[in-house]
Amino acid sequence: MTRDLRAQIGTAVGCDLVPLTHDQKHNNTHFRGDRDGVPTLFIKVTDSPRSYTTEVGAHTLLHTRDLPTPTLHAHGDLGLNRHWLAYAWHDFTPFAATPESVEEAGRLLGRLHTATRGESSPHLRTHDAIPNLIDAKIALVAEFDAPLARRIRALRDKLLSTPAAAHLGDERCLLHGDMGWRNLHLDADGSLWIFDFEHAAIGHPLLDFAKLWDRELDSPQVRSLFLDGYRKEQREVPIDTAAIGAVRLWAAAGIFPYARPRDDQDFEQHAYLILERLEREVSGRP
Structure with a gap:
């Protein structure tokens, strides 16, 4: 510069x-x-x-x-x-995932979603309904890997056939877009702050769990603490594992059109891992 x-x-x-x-x-x-x-x-x-x-x-x-x-x-x-x-x-210190801070991180995301419920903005991308988001990713994958697209579609059909699909409708709020520990810091008083909204959008609140679930919330114990905090602030949209599965599928399906042309095998392998996890979950296998 x-x-x-x-x-x-x-x-x-x-x-x-x-x-x-x-x-x-x-x-x-x-x-x-x-x-x-x-x-x-x-x-x-x-x-x-x-x-x-x-x-x-x-x-x-x-x-x-x-x-x-x-x-x-x-x-x-x-x-x-x-x-x-x-x-x-602000003089910040990096986030450390203690039980107390993980629960507070969940509360903070819940506060964000509740405080901005129903909002819209001409300056932010507005996401379509979650089933339509998945279909758009499937169409992109089908252009270069038809068997993979069929595999994703089969998962989509199973996940959206559950009662949880009813919770994937028109609910809207401000999404952080890249929720994770690296975008959380503590101030001098120990209070938790959230920043870096360069991937923000308007959409269904569960979309902020799409990457988070298989990354920072991969541990069942950490996931439980985070959800406990989130539910204390955001009570309008149920957190159902099938509904979360749908947004995870959207995130995983979106990796392939990005990673395949760039030969990013590690990123693509992460997407395959999520697909395998979802297939085990919908079939009831451990």
Whole structure:
């Protein structure tokens, strides 16, 4: 990033920019904004216009919700599809998955979903109904692997034939889009905060469990603690394993069109693992 662009951001926010990190995966560059030597802002520069628009749209909904997420103070355009966002600075420590913190993480996600229930936004992607989301992924998979598409469709039919399918209708809220431990931090008082809404969307609340279930919540004990917390804040949508299975299937099916062209065998193997787990679950096998 050139000194001229750094100076441009620094002038806009009235801070001296101190380089922090560069996220090569997402091509984001991070700075601390200091005023008179005091950390004041966390500044992210992104080359993704979609991520930028999504974060701004999400914080438009969040700023009146009294949820523990850093305030977006300013944002701007640097040209050539590059943008910056300036958040209030906080001295955070990384999330550690203790029983108490896992339950609190569940409560925090439940609060997010409850506080934004029924919301919409012209700046955020709005997900279709979950059965339609799965069908769209199956259609993509069928273009390069017909047997795999049939396997996914068979799982879809079994999962959506259960009473849990009735809970996959028109319920809508703000989704974090990438809920996980890496996007949770503790402040100096030990309170849990959630951040990084660059994958946010509007959709059914269970969609935030799609990746989480087979990743951070892979352990039954951790899963139980998280769900206990979530249910204390979000009581309108039942957490049914078949309904969760449907959103997990959507997530797994979506991996194949991404991983196959990139020859990302590890990511594709993760998707196959989820399919195998779902097949055992629907058949009642251990």
